[in-house]
Amino acid sequence: MPSAPIGGPAPAGRFDRRLLAPMMVGSILNPINTAIIAVALTPIGLALGAPARETVWLVSSLYLATAIGQPLVGRLVDIFGVRSLFLLGAVLVTAAGAIGLFAPENRDSIWWLVAARVILGLGTCAGYPAAMHMIRAEGDRTGLASPAGILTLLSVTTQTIAVIAPALGGVLVGAWGWRATFAVNVPLGLATLLLGALFLPRRTGLEPEVEDRPRIDGIGILLFAVTMLTLLVFLQNIAPALIWLLVVALAAGVVFVWWERRIPDPFIDVRVLSGNRPLLLSYVRSLLTATISYTFVYGFTQWLEDGRGLSPTIAGLVLLPVFAAGIAVALAFGRRPEVVGKLLVGSAAQLVAGILVLFMTGSSPIWFLVLAMLVLGIPQGLNNLAIQNSLYFQAEPARIASSAGLLRTFFYLGAIVSSVIYGNVYGARATTEGLHVLGWVVVGIAAMFLLITVFDRSLARIGREDPPAKD
Template sequence: MLAPAPADRFDRRLLAPMMLGAVLNPINTAIIAIALTPIGIALGAPASETVWLVSGLYLATAIGQPLVGRLVDIYGVKRIFLAGGGLVAIAGLIGLLAPHSHESVWWLVGARVLLGLGTCAGYPAAMHMIRAEAQRTGLSSPAGILTALSVTTQTVSVIGPTLGGLLIGAWGWRATFAVNLPLGLANLVLGWIVFPRTTGLEPAPEDRPRIDGRGILLFAIAMLGLLVFLLDISVGLLGVLAIALVAGAVLVWWELRTPQPFIDVRVLAGNGPLLRTYLRSLLTMTISYTFVYGFTQWLEDGRGLDATTAGLVLLPVFAAGIAVAISFGRRPEVTWKLMIGSVAQLLAGVLVLFMTGASPIWFLVVAMLVLGIPQGLNNLAIQNSLYFQADPDRIASSAGLLRTFMYLGAIVASIVYGNVYGARATTGGLHVLGCVVIGISIVFFLLTAFDRSLRAVGRAAPADVEATRERTPAERA
């Protein structure tokens, strides 16, 4: 049995399962990029089918994160974390043993959906444990732990494609699925040994709220319809969008009337600071993915670089982001981080306007170094903001909803560069993307500059920040 942790220090033994659980989603998001072509060739599947290996995980994660987070809030970390690890291991096994035929691509899509659901437990569980440890130790701002979480996920995003290439080179495309078998089992073992049965944040068994099944179903329908429409915007899918909007409206109506809602609309609507944090997350991810994918396409099509060189040009983004996060992560204040990050995003967009097919490599690298600043600062600040602004009883579901907004940002980015480029990534199209990034950066800057609630983040206990949020009329009454 593990010895009790010091009363005035964060239990460092929790870091291993927290970090492992949190990286499962980004590693599976990144690793598939390099595997799509080998899978398509091996199974004779067109790109219109293999793309669902990406979209399936996006959909499962965007819908599942707040749901799994809510389950963590109600039932505690351990059992939900173990269930997530089990799903990840099963998904890895399915990918490893899927039959070798054209139809088996849908077996792989099913495995990716299971992966999406299984990996949903990691980040909400980590945020729940950080809040629980802060309560146990009396530390109002465990900035160092939040930084470790941010740096770990950023690092995995960097090495994911490289790891995928190495696995495929050594054992073939099935290895990109099979790697989840040991990772899922490691999750199970570490979670079982290290995580406590209860943390003190979850309600007692007799006080547990009922699961809002109707709310969950309506949320799933609304999100699924919205995401399917956004992934392939067309007139033929307007009916799907209409279903999503109706389901969203009914969801709000239902959540306002049920005593134990899945998403507490009244509290969320009254928590303006948290809503603005979600919006900043969406804007940050839109810019980040526009660069990571849209800029990468131009490097190969417009600048004429090979895939290896293009990947190397992108490395400074992640390297600078990790360096900035490590350097400033222990400072819990967020306003100056977000302001510097917004200015750096704007500058990166301006630099894009000066790029041509003859731009020297050093100029491209400088632009990527500038982009790395918000990559590190914004992600840190958004994570810290969430920690302080979320309702303590819903910290895990709030963290899950943050991930949903991040995936919405990724999808919005794909829509932007897909419509701007068309068949090829031209320099003219790149300049249009630069203007889009500048516009989003200005919105981000204004959203931050006039948000006075950010000044309290990192300077007060989470409960004090929660007390500053805007109250709904019902709460004021």
């Protein structure tokens, strides 16, 4: 039986609302730190005398740590429960904030900050897998077939943070300097630590008994880390001289699959995963969604300033409808557990948004640009929500946290793929011709998303039947 958090036993028949605070605070740590650093890169570079090729590692290091760490921490959550991993993550976030706050200010200090971002990335890895584990555990405890309202709240919370984080970063840098973007993690980490200690149970009922715990697959973890690290670094720095990284990634990936298929307690059970086609398609949708979303947010923003000639402030305002529409549609349709309609509408909206880009010119009126962003906001809200709901039903209950972590890995892989796309399309300047190429790329990816959704018959059952029983 799961042990109750402070304040007495959990209420029967309904989700324990005391869990919401640690779940939501833990889940925002990653998106807030993903976005808040953007406004601090230039001030950090000026203060430390670090060129852009070095400050970019403040972004890449968090991506890399998170892409590798999410499924790892998720697997540990599946085995040991949420509380200990959640609290450890909060300690790491606090420590990373302190390192950034007190790092020396000299030419080599950029690598202190990169180290802080790696620690920060690992610390934030616990939040989302722990939240999905708790939601599934509460679903089993209460008998709720689909806690769609809680999943919607989780999705809307992370989307809202993604909207306000850049503005928050600007306020912090303006008031206290670039160190404030690191220092903010000290109170956030301490708040996460306190909420987790007060409200998270020591056991949820999903984790195995102590005597039944599987062995930690250290070799599998190492092979996965080598595969992801070399692949992601290659994708971020594609060049003939670095082709050896791709070779290492492919070789390590092959050995990883071979190893995971032969041991009884694998880090990622590729035997089950390869037989779970619906879950694999959800991972692919996450990658495609992130590729389109980040291509628009970063690639389109560059064109607004270079090709359309807007100021950074106006360009930022043009993007706001994406996030506003995303939050609005998630709130409007999130409580319905069915996903197939959300994915079909979301994929169609992606396709329309890509087509609208093809008609943009250097003199396009602002209302037309805002219209395109409103259309893009529809999949921003519906796709992420539907993919999250799909994973809840498709993943094995005993591996819900590691499956959620792997979902984030695919999402970050999509973000890195998008940077490769718009970086190679634009070159030195974000021209209108380059934007049209991006539009065709978005149309192609959206069409692929639509096709795999239309022909995925398993989606029709999600939200209309009980999730698979716990082993």
